[in-house]
Amino acid sequence: MxxxxxxxxxxxxxxxxxxxxxxxxxxxxxxxxxxxxxxxxxxxxxxxxxxxxxxxxxxxxxxxxxxxxxxxxxxxxxxxxxxxxxxxxxxxxxxxxxxxxxxSGDDGTIEAELFSFAKAVGSNAELELALGSKLGDPQRRVDLVERLLVGRASEATVILMRYIVQNPRGRRIGELISHVADIVAHDADAIVVSLTAATEPTPAQLDRLRLSLAARYGRTPRFDVTVDPELVGGLRVQVGDEVIDGSISNRLADLRLRLAG
CATH class of the missing domain: 1.10.520 (Peroxidase; domain 1)
Known part of the structure; x- marks a missing residue:
């Protein structure tokens, strides 16, 4: 910029x-x-x-x-x-x-709904193609968003998803949803934290992590949680381009590299 x-x-x-x-x-x-x-x-x-x-x-x-x-x-x-x-x-x-x-007086609801929808899109190749394709009528993509979200998500989220599928400007849909969520969080003096764990984090774990990240970044964290059993244990935290990988799988990989060296 x-x-x-x-x-x-x-x-x-x-x-x-x-x-x-x-x-x-x-x-x-x-x-x-x-x-x-x-x-x-x-x-x-x-x-x-x-x-x-x-x-x-x-x-x-x-x-x-x-x-x-x-x-x-x-x-x-x-x-x-x-x-x-x-x-x-x-x-x-x-x-x-x-x-x-x-x-909309966002309290984290918009980001949570965007995260949830992004996961649904990312796990369904047919849906991702239908919403992210540059071909075809944008209005059909809007109609699909409305069928999926109206009555299930906040009005603000529906408005933003309509915009996303109408105006990708060369960006992939998952990337664009994340970008919009970042802007929404930033406006509320918060940050989006992508958190990957082997099992669903407990409220106590999230509270401790929230305090730690708030002290580090000076903003309130809003978590996008993904459960990935392949991590074995621990957490992988990503804020923007910064990744803090404390997963057991990463530690084991590091150990194997040291032993191999």
Whole structure:
């Protein structure tokens, strides 16, 4: 991420925090606007031109049907400097997702539902292909998401999954679900922790780990737990790109390497 993007994204986050009224509709409208911009070569060209003046006013004119908060956020972002058009679109996506999470008063429910759905998709090749294929009508993917989730998941999760299958932008569905969960957690000053254990961790184990990770990272952990008996025992913890592997299987592998050496 370039310095211009970091500064502009931080400013957009601050404006979202200061907005007097943020609803799920605000987030949905931002995400929909991002899809329109991505699909228009002319719009992308104008918004990526550092010399193009009055970009904010242009966005207000084109997206005149947005609610007041979405309109101001999008116009301000369009008028800011970005390192690339892709990073501008990433930022619109992130602010839209944050708006939905914030309006929903997320307490970890959205991430838990996203984790659960990601596991269901990852364990079913046919479902993964149906939701992740770049071919076919995106509306059919939306219809499938609604059949699977409406009435079983929160409205915010359904909205986010609709967006994910409509607008993958070249990303695999599992990767995109994880990305969205990270943004939702970050907005609540939390972190997503991928936790793999040989057996289901006890509440006491999770509490101890939560305290330890909160002290280490300065954020509240939200766990995505996977049970893998092949670990034999212990835990494997992943936060972003950092992996802490305390599993017995890993220790045995290390021991075998030492003995072989």
């Amino acid at each position: 370039g310095s211009a993007t970091r500064e502009s994204l931080a400013a957009a986050e601050a404006r979202l925090s200061a907005a007097p009224s943020v609803t799920r509709q605000t987030g949905e409208q931002l995400l929909a606007s991002g899809r329109v911009i991505e699909g228009s070569t002319q719009l992308r060209s104008v918004l990526s031109d550092p010399e193009a003046g009055r970009k904010g006013e242009l966005v207000r004119t084109i997206f005149h049907s947005l609610d007041a908060t979405a309109s101001e956020l999008l116009a301000d972002m369009a008028g800011s400097r970005w390192s690339s058009t892709e990073q501008f679109l990433d930022a619109v996506e992130e602010i839209g997702i944050r708006a939905i999470a914030r309006a």
